[in-house]
Amino acid sequence: MVAFKIHLKEKVRLGDIDFSYLNTITEGDFEFLSTLVDLFINNTPKEIESLEWEVRSRNFEGIMVMAHALKSNLQMFLMTDEAYFLQVTESDARDGFLASDAEENLQTLKQNVLGVVSILKELNAA
Template sequence: MSKGYSLKNVNELSGGDDEFIAVLVQTFLEEIPPDVDSMVQAVNSNNPQMAYQYAHKMKPNFQLFDIDLLKQIKQIEAWSKTNKSKEEIMPALDHIVNVVNNVLEDLKTDYK
């Protein structure tokens, strides 16, 4: 079964330093769940600007771990500049939550 992430970019950044990789993984595990929760709350409370801030904040982490969510993150960011209802952005948000939850489980398993 394939992972929802890749350490290719992490390895490049760290120069293969296993301790640094472990720190990056631990930081991801600590920071991403509350940010995703806050983004979900922002969408649920119809606060596009706050949703944008959390989506934008997480984007570099998703890129670093090669997590394929750029399209959905951009949809959340674009939503903040429209008058579309929150229902229209829910499929992208649900996809982000599902993918992130799977990645978190994979990382926790791989980095006990």
């Protein structure tokens, strides 16, 4: 177990979102980029809710699955602290363990990610 604390972003701004990895994998294909952003907007909040449920239920198998899925999504936007927390949580769950601050970190992760989702929705609407 590694002690780790995610820092809450007071207000997520467009400049906080790193598109460099997405730009690399989409190779300038705006339609592909738009599809990945739409998937992130539509799926990630639901996956966070699922992870919250698994954590509250102490279902380690479910925690592993959801943390792994979310980690991949967050890595697309280079949300490294949040992805690292999910990596640690996935590893801890594999060992049948959940850190005492996991729920607090998960709430911070949720707020940060929902801030990114909100900005991405605004960009899509423009």
